[in-house]
Amino acid sequence: MTTKQFIQALEEEFQQQQYGQSPVELYEPIRYLMSLGGKRLRPLMTLMSTALFTDEWQKAIKPATAVEVFHNFTLMHDDIMDKAPLRRGKPTVHAKWNDNTAILSGDVMLVQAYELMLFVEDKNLKKALKRFNRTAAEVCEGQQFDMNFETRENVTEEEYIEMIRLKTSVLLGFALELGGIIGGASDKTCQTLYDLGINIGLGFQLKDDVLDVYGDPVKFGKQVGGDIISNKKTYMLIEALSSATGETKAQLEHWLSLKDFDPAEKVNAVRGIYDQLGIRQLAEAKINEYFEKAFDLLDSLKVEAERKAELRAFANILIDREV
Template sequence: MITPELLLQELQTAFSKHKYGAEPGELYAPIGYIMSLGGKRFRPLLTLLSASIYTDEWQSALRPAMAVEVFHNFTLMHDDIMDNAPLRRGEPTVHEKWNANTAILSGDVMLIRAYDLLLGIRPELMGKVLARFNQTAAEVCEGQQLDMNFEKRWDVTEAEYLNMIRLKTSVLLGFALELGGLLTGADEASLQLLYAAGENMGMGFQLKDDLLDVFGDPAKFGKQVGGDIISNKKTFLLIEALSRAEGTYRTDLEYWINAADFDKNEKVQAVTKIYEALDIRTFTEQKIREYFEKGLNALEGLPAPDGRKIPLWQFVHQLVERDK
């Protein structure tokens, strides 16, 4: 029987064997490096899980699924340059290990190699796949630009933030699920349900990231808890706190936001207490549940035998319950 674990193992094997190019080494080594850093690989996994609903020959979706992951890592390589991030998955970012120019150029080649991985798609499907891939890629860029715009604003609303993470994160998950169905013969109504499931799960996933950064277990989360608070990153939690805080809560929150010299642990503890007092955690958890329920409802409505949907159901529940 197909399981998420089996498909993930197949993906890991395929990535370990895949070659992106050889010469010049300075161009291709960074690609191999960032792809070797791992990550959850759940975007291509969603494509394979979706394909396995409609066919036992899910291997036909393997290379297109890999294209989704290569594209995702291309965006990470360029995002790290824009954010001047020193680490990615606990290791030096490409622009730190090499330099920014190399990271830009290697990222460009990654995008090209993502298209290479789509070349084996059946000709009658190629036009639609490329149109959806291109639309999704443009939306991811739109989301990144909005995220950068928000860095200069302190009046970002909840609706604006949710739209930004929808574009930057969720549309790619929607496309990943839609792609599996598209490659294996799902009808238009089913494709729309698959996309809705992925998009809503993506929203829940990103909001869960925001929540875990503040309230996660450091031993499980894999990075410093409170990092978003330290850097004043505009997350769902901070935006909600700014919209709710009054009196001393408002004064204290603005103090920590504007403080130039501070003890990191003290700031994290102080802002976390404000979040707790304003019930931000409970509200965020409710929002996360709403999005995951929408995703699960979309899968529930998918006209396919329940037995074929079990592996995807299993994986979705892992996403819902994750603590890291």
């Protein structure tokens, strides 16, 4: 049971997925988006979680694929809402085709996710679907909060953390919980797995906020400073607005108010303000706090240490990631 084996099994499954044939315009965008790859964090977490409790982890492959198909469905629709031109360095579906095609293809992806979830054994299916339904609704709630924040001047740290919990973390929590359900773990253990995923997700998203400001453009794979350019209310900006005073606060508010500006100049100026206020250190302390909670929860699982080794190594990779 190695991460390499899990990844190979997942990629073989993704390559075999048919999605549908006709009309071509409906199914080709799905094949296109799924072929762009991505980190495959969520299905990998489901397989790792299943393997904590059983050697028959292969029975989780299709349900794990369901989690990834659902995740990509949300990305397809999010890209339309954000008017995003690129996804994983390639044109987004709505940019390559059109908005209506992307909406409809995304709808079919959601149906496909449910089809794949049906491969959970009957004795565990109702529980898995009930938790999947709740998670799916929460992801939508998180997206709505994120859109609400765009037109609000004041967003608190607590509100932001709750938004990313819903938009990002609950699906990571479900991915681990699903592995526990498939592996026959107790309700209490499944809850621990869910909480473990929530904390990994919160640390993961906050790390994304930091990388958006301080990441290496080549490694990061997308425009560094995009959040600053768009005045996105991230943890970094919220903390800066909360702690800035005097001339520093005036400078920050000046850059946020500008409608016409040089993007590189704005990114450098706001990054400089973050440096002055120690925002990166604040964010990294918060990231470490969530990952430490995750490791404590992992340690609390009554499973042999050898079985937990892959999940522990995986979490460490997420902490140190540069992309």
